[in-house]
Amino acid sequence: MKKLENLEKLNEIYKNQVLDLDQIKSNSNHKKMQYWTGFPNYETFLALFEFLEPCAQNMNYWRGNTTLRTENFTKVYTNKPGQDRKKSLLDEFFLTMVRLKSPLLTEDLAQRFSISTGTVSSIFSSWINLMYSDLKLLC
Structure with a gap:
């Protein structure tokens, strides 16, 4: 039983170390959203995302200089090329x-989002x- 309690405590500690959009968007005073992204609130953040989402759904991921030699990777494809997200x-x-907003290094972001630096x-x-x-086109 003690082992289970220790694991639950560790789980809570690790959850708090991960940067989670759900935790930030639920913040009623919007300070965390502004701190992490520069957007005044979640609604503004979401509005820009919804504008970009149709093209992002079919976005091919950047793979260094080899991407430059292929078709424009932001082109809309019938199916999303590349690996699963x-x-x-x-x-x-x-x-x-x-x-864009914070001075966090790639390694730090990888740790916070539980993904690799690549x-x-x-x-x-x-x-x-x-x-x-x-x-x-908006400029």
Whole structure:
């Protein structure tokens, strides 16, 4: 019984170390959303995500210089190319916004999101290119 209690305590400690969008969006005063992403509230964050989501659903992930030699990887495909996603699109977008706003290193973000550093880099580069492609028309 004591072992179970210790495991439950450890589980709570590890849960608090993971950066979780659900915990941040439920914060009633919006301070955490603004701190981590720069958005004034979850609704604003979600509005931009919903604008980008149709293209993001079919986004191919950045894979370094080899991506430059292939078709534009933000092009809409009939099926999403590449491997299955490790995180939801919303979590990927959140990771990208956190990386833009905070000085966290790739290793730190990988730890906080429970993914590899390579996956952090791939997600970040892919979303940055997608946002450049979709948002440049607004300027």
